[in-house]
Amino acid sequence: MSFVLVYGSEAILPYELKVKPTRVHLVGGTDQELPRIDDLNVIKEACEVALVREATYQQALRRLYEKTVKKRSFKVGNLILRLIQSNVGKNKVSSKWEGPYHIVGSPRPGAYYLEKDDIAYSNTWNLVQLRRSYP
Structure with a gap:
């Protein structure tokens, strides 16, 4: 074996x-x-x-x-411009921003409620989509 x-x-x-x-x-x-x-x-x-x-x-x-990175934030009452989300009817010379809007409130950092002509919008807008407007 x-x-x-x-x-x-x-x-x-x-x-x-x-x-x-x-x-x-x-x-x-x-x-x-x-x-x-x-x-x-x-x-x-x-x-x-x-x-x-x-x-x-x-x-x-x-x-x-x-x-x-520059940190930025807005206060209630600031005038801001909002980024236009839709590309419908836009061409290369049309503006990318619309407004001015007033900031009504901020539920959390970086999110803001907007108002234009005494019409308040119910959704929030992110800081990336907003830009300060100077009158």
Whole structure:
């Protein structure tokens, strides 16, 4: 009765178990445990370095954004222009803005209720779609 021991993708024959060629010495045993633990530690350290680099990149990106973006807001009673949403009947020389509108209220930052000629609109308008109007 003969048997074949399979280790990984290679087969170890019974006579190799008695003779122990170099292939068997290099593959098997507890000698491989320490290098494998070292490899795992190196991988963990590389992951930690990557996390630190990602955090510093995110902080630099946030600082750049805060430096370049101008924060703006409107107060109740300001005159503003509203972006025209529809392209029907527009040509290249027609205005992109309509108004002026008065700001009536603000339910949350960046959203505003508008009024024109004492007619209040029930929907809110985002800050991106509004622009200050100077009389």
